[in-house]
Amino acid sequence: MEALSWLENTDAVTWIRESTSLLGYTLYLSLHTLGLVFLLGPVVVIGLRMAGLAPRLPVAPLRSFFPLMVGGFVVNVVSGLVLFATAPVGFVRNITFLVKIGCVLLAVVVLRRFVRLVFEGPDAPDEAIETPRARTLFAVSAMFWTLGIAAGRLTAYSAYVISQTVVALLVALVVALLAAVFIRSVLARRSVREQRAPLAVPLKGE
Amino acid sequence: MDSALAYWLRWPSIESFLDTYSWAWPLAEVVHFVGLILLFGAVGTYDLRLLGVGKGLPLSLLKRALPWGVVGFVLCAVSGFVFVGGMVSNVGTHPYVVLKTNFWLQLKLLFIALAGLNVLAFYASGTGRLVEALGPNDDVPALGRFMGLASLLLWLGVIYFGRLIPWEL
Numbered sequence: 001m002e003a004l005s006w007l008e009n010t011d012a013v014t015w016i017r018e019s020t021s022l023l024g025y026t027l028y029l030s031l032h033t034l035g036l037v038f039l040l041g042p043v044v045v046i047g048l049r050m051a052g053l054a055p056r057l058p059v060a061p062l063r064s065f066f067p068l069m070v071g072g073f074v075v076n077v078v079s080g081l082v083l084f085a086t087a088p089v090g091f092v093r094n095i096t097f098l099v100k101i102g103c104v105l106l107a108v109v110v111l112r113r114f115v116r117l118v119f120e121g122p123d124a125p126d127e128a129i130e131t132p133r134a135r136t137l138f139a140v141s142a143m144f145w146t147l148g149i150a151a152g153r154l155t156a157y158s159a160y161v162i163s164q165t166v167v168a169l170l171v172a173l174v175v176a177l178l179a180a181v182f183i184r185s186v187l188a189r190r191s192v193r194e195q196r197a198p199l200a201v202p203l204k205g206e
Numbered sequence: 207m208d209s210a211l212a213y214w215l216r217w218p219s220i221e222s223f224l225d226t227y228s229w230a231w232p233l234a235e236v237v238h239f240v241g242l243i244l245l246f247g248a249v250g251t252y253d254l255r256l257l258g259v260g261k262g263l264p265l266s267l268l269k270r271a272l273p274w275g276v277v278g279f280v281l282c283a284v285s286g287f288v289f290v291g292g293m294v295s296n297v298g299t300h301p302y303v304v305l306k307t308n309f310w311l312q313l314k315l316l317f318i319a320l321a322g323l324n325v326l327a328f329y330a331s332g333t334g335r336l337v338e339a340l341g342p343n344d345d346v347p348a349l350g351r352f353m354g355l356a357s358l359l360l361w362l363g364v365i366y367f368g369r370l371i372p373w374e375l
Contacts, residue, residue: 020373022370025373026369026370026373029369030365030366030369030370033239033242033365033366033369034362034365034366036243037242037243037246037247037250037362037365038250040243040247041243041246041247041250041251042247042251043247044243044244044246044247044248044251044271044274045247045248045251045268045271048248048270048271048274053270053271053274054267054268054270054271055267055270056267057263057267057268057270058262058263058264058267058342060262061260061261061262061263061342062260062263064259064260064261064262065251065254065259065260068254068259146240149236149239149240149243150236153232153235153236153239154232154236157232160228161228161229161232162232164227164228164229165228165229165232165233165236167229168227168229168230168233169233169236172233172237
């Protein structure tokens with residue numbers, strides 16, 4: 001605790017916390033969001049591919065986005081450490097913050113295992129991504145990302161508001177899941193009808 | 207005109223909803239973030255492919271992700287509408303005053319409008335159809351690359367300015 005409060009009061013950290021310059025606190029805050037979208041952007045596309053919403057998209061070329069994802073992650077580790085340093089004593093006592101860190105660490109570890117399985121395994125990525133193990137790893141990672149981001153957003157609120165919001169979020173998630181199941185069943189019925197159509201028009205780019 | 211905009215921007219129904227339900231504002235924040243990740247995931251990946259990252263991905267198949275970017279945009283627009291319409295409930299300032307004085311909000315709205323015009327230009331100029339006819343490893347012509355870069359920078363700007371808005375309230 002003493003080390004943390006020393007850190008909080010160093011000249012550099014005090015300047016970052018109190019400065020109204022664009023190089024102060026808000027820079028690290030925005031970098032933390034910009035890094036996030038670079039890290040998770042390609043994950044969205046992988047998720048759409050796995051959900052059958054971007055069908056036949058070749059998986060292997062997504063590898064080219066890994067350096068940008070790693071870059072986003074590094075930006076977020078650095079900006080996150082700076083943001084942490086501006087109020088370390090408060091953060092280590094904040095359970096929501098600790099939940100966030102735990103979720104993000106788990107999300108990264110599971111995503112890394114997913115990448116190793118799909119992109120670095122013996123099977124071709126297009127096939128490896130369809131395996132139940134890949135699906136499970138991706139779903140678990142996506143769940144931890146969602147929880148981590150939600151907890152991150154909630155860190156600044158009081159315990160009462162957090163508990164209220166967690167319930168509201170769960171309700172919203174259930175509604176979203178039901179909607180997804182409904183849409184899937186509609187799409188599945190439509191694709192059955194398309195398959196029955198006598199003349200299939202080939203898609204462009206094939 | 208002035209007073210009509212001021213009248214329209216403030217939504218007492220949203221304010222009283224936010225006053226009654228303490229979860230509504232933070233839930234809208236989470237939705238705003240999920241939306242921006244969806245938006246940037248779909249649109250940003252497409253833009254980067256225009257710029258030559260991810261060769262091997264045919265744009266004709268990658269475009270299937272774009273409707274989900276629109277879903278992300280809608281999530282952000284709806285939650286953003288809650289922030290503006292219910293602003294008095296959270297910070298006590300009239301959204302019309304914020305709109306007139308907050309430079310970052312103005313820039314963010316401008317960049318969203320420019321990103322929208324860029325999308326219109328992309329499809330109206332035929333560039334969209336042109337790049338989707340390309341093979342998986344083909345380079346995108348200069349105009350398509352430029353529009354991809356514009357889209358990427360505009361959306362990153364939207365995220366950056368958005369992050370700065372609350373610090374000028």
